[in-house]
Amino acid sequence: MRCPNEFTCALFAEGELPEGKSREIALHAESCEACDRLITALRGESRMLVQCLQDIDLEEAVEVPDFTPKASRSISFATFAFVIIGIALVFRISTGILFGFDLPAELRWLNPREATMSLGVAVNAAFYAVQNANSVFTDTAQSIALMCLAGALLFGMATAFKRSAATGSVIAVLITMGLMSTPSYAVDLRKGPAASIPASETVDDSVFATAGGKMQSIDIAGTVKGDVFAIGDVVTVSGNVDGNLVVIARRVEISGMVGGTVLGAAQTVTVSGRVGRNLITASGTVDINKQAEIGSNSITASSETTVNGSVQRDLFSAGGILDIRGTVGRDVAFAGGQLLLNGSSQVGGNLNARVSKEEHVRVASGATIGGQRNIRLPEPAQRSSRYLTVRFYVWQAIRVLTLFVTGLCLFKLVPALVPMRFVSGMDWLKAGGVGFMTLVAVPVAAIIVGITVIGLPIALVSFVLYLVACYFAKIIVAAFVGRSVMHNSGAVSLLAGIVLVVIAVNLPWIGGLINFVLILLGLGAIALTTYNSIFQRRATVEV
Amino acid sequence: MVEAVETRKPAELDFEAVYNTHYRRVLNLCRYLLNSPDKAEDAAHEAFLRAHARLDSYNPAFPLSTWILKIASNYCIDLLRRKTAEKRIFDLDTSQAYEPPSTASSPLGEVLAAERGRDLRRALGSLTEKYRVPLVLAYYNELSYEEISEILGVERTQVAVLIFRGKEHLRQRLGKGLGKERLQ
Numbered sequence: 097m098r099c100p101n102e103f104t105c106a107l108f109a110e111g112e113l114p115e116g117k118s119r120e121i122a123l124h125a126e127s128c129e130a131c132d133r134l135i136t137a138l139r140g141e142s143r144m145l146v147q148c149l150q151d152i153d154l155e156e157a158v159e160v161p162d163f164t165p166k167a168s169r170s171i172s173f174a175t176f177a178f179v180i181i182g183i184a185l186v187f188r189i190s191t192g193i194l195f196g197f198d199l200p201a202e203l204r205w206l207n208p209r210e211a212t213m214s215l216g217v218a219v220n221a222a223f224y225a226v227q228n229a230n231s232v233f234t235d236t237a238q239s240i241a242l243m244c245l246a247g248a249l250l251f252g253m254a255t256a257f258k259r260s261a262a263t264g265s266v267i268a269v270l271i272t273m274g275l276m277s278t279p280s281y282a283v284d285l286r287k288g289p290a291a292s293i294p295a296s297e298t299v300d301d302s303v304f305a306t307a308g309g310k311m312q313s314i315d316i317a318g319t320v321k322g323d324v325f326a327i328g329d330v331v332t333v334s335g336n337v338d339g340n341l342v343v344i345a346r347r348v349e350i351s352g353m354v355g356g357t358v359l360g361a362a363q364t365v366t367v368s369g370r371v372g373r374n375l376i377t378a379s380g381t382v383d384i385n386k387q388a389e390i391g392s393n394s395i396t397a398s399s400e401t402t403v404n405g406s407v408q409r410d411l412f413s414a415g416g417i418l419d420i421r422g423t424v425g426r427d428v429a430f431a432g433g434q435l436l437l438n439g440s441s442q443v444g445g446n447l448n449a450r451v452s453k454e455e456h457v458r459v460a461s462g463a464t465i466g467g468q469r470n471i472r473l474p475e476p477a478q479r480s481s482r483y484l485t486v487r488f489y490v491w492q493a494i495r496v497l498t499l500f501v502t503g504l505c506l507f508k509l510v511p512a513l514v515p516m517r518f519v520s521g522m523d524w525l526k527a528g529g530v531g532f533m534t535l536v537a538v539p540v541a542a543i544i545v546g547i548t549v550i551g552l553p554i555a556l557v558s559f560v561l562y563l564v565a566c567y568f569a570k571i572i573v574a575a576f577v578g579r580s581v582m583h584n585s586g587a588v589s590l591l592a593g594i595v596l597v598v599i600a601v602n603l604p605w606i607g608g609l610i611n612f613v614l615i616l617l618g619l620g621a622i623a624l625t626t627y628n629s630i631f632q633r634r635a636t637v638e639v
Numbered sequence: 640m641v642e643a644v645e646t647r648k649p650a651e652l653d654f655e656a657v658y659n660t661h662y663r664r665v666l667n668l669c670r671y672l673l674n675s676p677d678k679a680e681d682a683a684h685e686a687f688l689r690a691h692a693r694l695d696s697y698n699p700a701f702p703l704s705t706w707i708l709k710i711a712s713n714y715c716i717d718l719l720r721r722k723t724a725e726k727r728i729f730d731l732d733t734s735q736a737y738e739p740p741s742t743a744s745s746p747l748g749e750v751l752a753a754e755r756g757r758d759l760r761r762a763l764g765s766l767t768e769k770y771r772v773p774l775v776l777a778y779y780n781e782l783s784y785e786e787i788s789e790i791l792g793v794e795r796t797q798v799a800v801l802i803f804r805g806k807e808h809l810r811q812r813l814g815k816g817l818g819k820e821r822l823q
Contacts, residue, residue, distance in 0.1 A: 106803050110777075112784050141806070145778040148756040149671070149763075161680075163658040163687060 099131050100124065109138035173580035176524070180600070184609035291328065293318040295335060302339060314345075316352070323356070323547075331362075333369070340373075340547045348379075350388075357392075357547055365398075367405070375407075384422065403441075410445070420463075427467070437463040446470060483604075492598055499594045503571040504587060524617060531569070531620030538562045569618025570597055570611075654694065658687055661704055665711045671775040672715035674764050682718060686711035708780050712790055719768050762812040770805030777802055 100108075100121055107113045108121045125132040284301040286293075288308035293299060295317040302322030305314050312329035316337060323339035331345040333352045340356035348362045355372040365377045368385035375384070375394045382396045388405030399416040408425040418430045421438040427445035428435075435449050439462030446467035449457050457471050482488050538558065546555030571594070578593025601611040665686055669679035690697075690707050697706055763771060776787045784802070788795040 103799075103803055106806075107799055110784070110802075112799060142778065145759070145774070145806075146781065148759045149775070149779040151756055160659055160662045161684075163655055163662075 099128060102134065105131060105134050106138050109135050110142060173577060176577070176580065177600075179524075180610055180613055181603075181606065183613055184606035187609055188606050291326070292316070293320065293335065342544075342547065359543070359547060386422065434458070436460075437465075439463055443467075448472075492602065496591075496594050496598050499571055499574065499598070500587075500591050502567070503575065503590050503594065506568060506571060507575070507590075527617050527620030527624060528613070529620065530623045531616035531618070534619050534623045535566075535616060565619060565622055566615055569615045569622060570601075572618040572621050573597060573614045654691055657703060657707075661707050662687070664704060665707055668708055668711050668775065668779055669715055671760075671763065671779055672712065672772055673718065674768075674771070678718070682715050683711065686714050689714065705780075709790070712776060712780060716772065716790065719772070758813060759809065762809050765812060766805060766808055770801060770808055773798055773801040774805045774809075 104113070104117075104121065108118060111118075113121065121131075121135075125135055284299055284303045286303060286305045288306075291305035291307055292313070292315040293303070293305075297318035299318065299320045300322070303316075303320050303324045303326075305316075305324065305326045305328070307314055307328030314326050314328040314331045316324060316326070316331075316333045317335045319336045319338070321338045324333075324337045324341045324343075326341070326343045326345065328345050330347045330349070331343050332349040333341065333354060335352045336355070337353070338355040341350075341354045341358045341360070343358070343360040343362065345360070346363045348360050348365045350358065350365075350367045350371065351369045353370045353372070357373040358367075358371050358375045358377070360377045361379065362377070363380045364383070365379045365381070366383045366385065367375065367388040367390070369387070370389045370391070372391045374392045375390045375396070377395075378397045380399055382398045382401040384390065384394065384401075384403045384405045384407070386404040390405070390407045392408060393410045393412065394403070394407045395412045397414045400419070401413050401415060401417070402419045402421070403411065403424065404422045406423040406425070410426045411420075411424045411428045413429070414431045416433040417436065418428075418432065418434070419436045419438070420428065420441040420443070422440070423442040423444075425444045427448060428443050429448045431450040433451065433456060435447075435451065435457045437443070437447075437459040439460040441460075441463045443464065444466045446469070447457075447459075447465050448470045450472045451457055452474060454471060454473060459465070459469075539562065542555040542559045542562070545558070546552045571590075574593035574597040575590050576593065577596050578589035578591070581596070582589035582592055597614060601607045601614065603610065662683065666679055666683040669682040669686070670676060673679050673682060686707065690710050693710070697703065763774065766774070773787055773791065776782050776790065777784070782790070784795050784798045788798045791798065793801075
């Protein structure tokens with residue numbers, strides 16, 4: 097046998113060679129003085145390293161600081177409660193200073209305790225599900241299968257290539273999109289002067305147009321067969337867009353035709369053409385002109401919305417003024433300052449309005465309303481009296497019980513969530529930040545996914561998961577609170593935590609805000625744990 | 640370092656005694672891994688907090704010190720990873736992957752041990768994390784290559800190469816003033 101190289105000798109000296117190979121080297125060393133000497137020296141070196149590194153214990157007298165399980169840097173329950181209530185109070189007082197000491201009517205629908213809006217959304221979602229039950233459930237099943245496939249691909253690739261999970265997920269998404277794509281999903285990227293599409297041009301793909309250079313305006317005068325994504329100063333659509341239009345601009349003018357949904361954020365949005373499906377906007381002013389026609393619903397959040405044209409189905413609006421002069425096929429739902437129905441206006445369904453004073457809803461004599469007129473005003477005196485009803489306590493008890501049972505199941509099914517500990521204030525701050533991002537990013541991503549490539553079912557599934565996570569979020573925080581108070585992590589401490597959390601979120605005046613902050617923290621904690629378990633599994637295995 | 644296995648159940652453990660017994664070892668490990676006395680104190684503290692919180696998961700069949708040192712190693716490596724934007728700090732340069740270099744230096748003599756311990760620790764501190772961490776895990780924690788590869792999330796062969804190269808860097812750094820102590 098030839099003399100092995102030093103690397104092999106080193107492995108042999110450390111006892112890290114496979115048995116067969118090790119025996120071979122041992123035999124060789126018996127007959128080769130040079131190798132024997134090297135191996136002996138290497139062994140000595142290892143011993144010396146162990147000795148030198150470990151000897152430091154004896155050499156340096158280190159004073160052992162006192163150990164307190166509740167570390168000085170860690171945050172106690174009292175501090176935690178103090179900070180949460182403090183945040184809620186500061187927010188409440190600062191909004192009080194800015195808007196007067198009750199939330200202004202325009203923002204009332206943001207109040208987490210206000211169930212009407214979410215109820216409306218839930219009812220509509222349920223109707224949608226019933227009407228389209230067949231296709232929704234088939235598509236949902238397909239989407240779940242697709243997500244499992246993507247997950248399997250990601251896992252497989254991450255394992256195979258030992259790449260980071262981030263790289264893996266990008267590859268998996270690309271592959272999934274590649275597998276799913278049909279020619280209509282191709283995207284035509286356009287920038288600057290070329291972003292506009294002249295009347296003579298027809299684009300078969302989706303268009304992603306961004307303004308640049310001197311040309312800050314984008315004009316779609318031709319025909320686009322796919323979707324249009326446009327970002328610019330002034331975006332005008334005078335031609336035809338067969339798919340959806342997603343737009344961010346200072347001014348948006350639609351005089352042509354959009355076959356799908358318009359999703360826009362702009363200072364002013366003017367529609368004088370036809371939108372095949374929904375018009376969803378967040379903007380300063382929205383004008384739906386006389387010639388305009390919205391094929392499905394119109395959902396707007398703006399300081400002034402004027403409807404001169406027609407909306408075939410429902411009109412949801414939140415903001416300062418809603419002025420209806422045209423026709424709405426079904427219901428009108430409004431939350432905000434003033435609602436004006438002109439003499440020429442027609443509403444096929446109900447008129448639901450939430451305003452601060454009854455006289456803020458003005459219906460002219462010629463206006464027709466097919467259904468009922470429901471005007472809801474704030475209930476100033478009744479709010480505090482809810483604490484005096486038995487019903488309230490029964491419901492809270494049911495709430496505690498539901499959270500408790502869900503919590504037990506959750507921790508049983510996902511034990512990884514049990515050791516979730518946030519020791520320092522920094523950890524909580526981070527969780528809050530991540531929670532806020534999750535709270536904002538997931539619905540936005542779901543909406544974008546819903547109207548673009550992969551489709552509505554995936555958006556629906558992620559949205560449901562998101563709502564579930566929001567519900568779990570409070571349980572996670574309650575578990576932490578329970579552990580901090582009871583100094584153990586059993587079912588009793590979970591119950592105690594839940595009781596404390598439910599009391600906190602029912603506190604008068606600030607309860608809603610506490611609820612919001614706790615959801616942020618819990619959601620952040622779930623997101624961070626998920627992130628850690630996926631991306632740093634090895635390093636945090638014991639933690 | 641052979642150590643008696645802790646036979647008591649976790650609930651019966653006097654954590655304060657455990658802390659007093661193992662604090663120095665954990666602190667030194669954190670110092671070696673993080674190369675910063677201040678950060679090491681915080682990390683040691685955090686490691687014990689985590690150990691305390693996870694006491695229920697400790698398996699008394701294994702030495703307690705091994706368990707606590709593992710928690711501390713994981714925590715420190717997490718910190719190092721967070722510090723470096725590049726997560727794959729223990730990867731080999733692709734240009735030299737798995738090709739063990741021929742030796743330019745030879746094993747350090749045992750004679751070093753007594754007087755040169757301090758120099759060696761200083762030399763270790765001057766190594767990059769990539770080489771320092773595997774060496775510390777191998778010779779301070781006395782973990783096998785397999786265990787190190789699990790903690791660092793890299794192949795076992797890679798651990799072997801990192802340790803081999805790490806020792807070579809140590810020899811070079813110490814060797815400058817220690818030519819006579821080389822073998823041969």
